Every structure is written in structure tokens, then in C-alpha cells.
Amino acid sequence: MKTPLEIEQLANQAMHSLDNLQQVDANEYLYSKIVNRMQTARLDATVQNRRWMFRLTGALVLFLGVNAGSFYWLSRPPQSTTNKTTTGIAAVSQEYFPKNDTYSY
Secondary structure (H helix, E strand, C coil), X not given: CCCHHHHHXXXXXXXXXXXXXXXXXXXXXXXXXHHHHHHHHHHHHHHHHHHHHHHHHHHHHHHHXXXXXXXXXXXXXXXXXXXXXXXXXXXXXHHHXXXXXXXXX
16 A cells, blocks of 8 residues: 555656646647538438428328318218108108018018
8 A cells, every 4th residue: 555655746746747738739620620520410410300390291281181081071961862851750651661662572
């Protein structure tokens, strides 16, 4: 185990070695390359988000179109039924004794 004096000497040596360091200037080409890549990555993310939004918009428009079409198709009255309806005893007699008796007994 090291003594406190040795530890203090090692710490002082490390602190004095930091005094001689100088600031380094970055290469301009490297800086411009890094900035260009960051901007390209941002543009790629924007394009990808725009594609997602177009797909989502298309899916929503398709969904709304199908819903509106089915609502229109299901809400209109059927073409085969007639407006003439029978009520009361006439409906019962027509059900039990049809005019077109196709049964052969």
C-alpha cells in the first residue's frame, strides 16, 4: 500500500503534466465534413418522416373513403322492395294464403 506522501507526489506529477498541454486546432476539412454529415443525417430523417406522413395520410384517406362509401351504400333503401306495404289482416292473409299458389297438393 502506498503512503499518503507517495500518493500526493503522484497527484502533483499528474497535475504538472497537464500544465504543458496546448490547445489543438481542428482541421477545417474535417470540421466541414462533420457538419455536412450532421446536416445530411437531419435531411434523411426529415425525408423519412415525410414518407411516413404521406403513407399515413393515404391510409387515412382510403379508410375514410371506404367508410363513406359503405355508409352511402348501406343507408340507401334496397331497389327490389316496393313502397306498397300491407298491414293488419291483409298482411296475415297474404302470408297464409298467397295469390300465386304454386303448391300442388
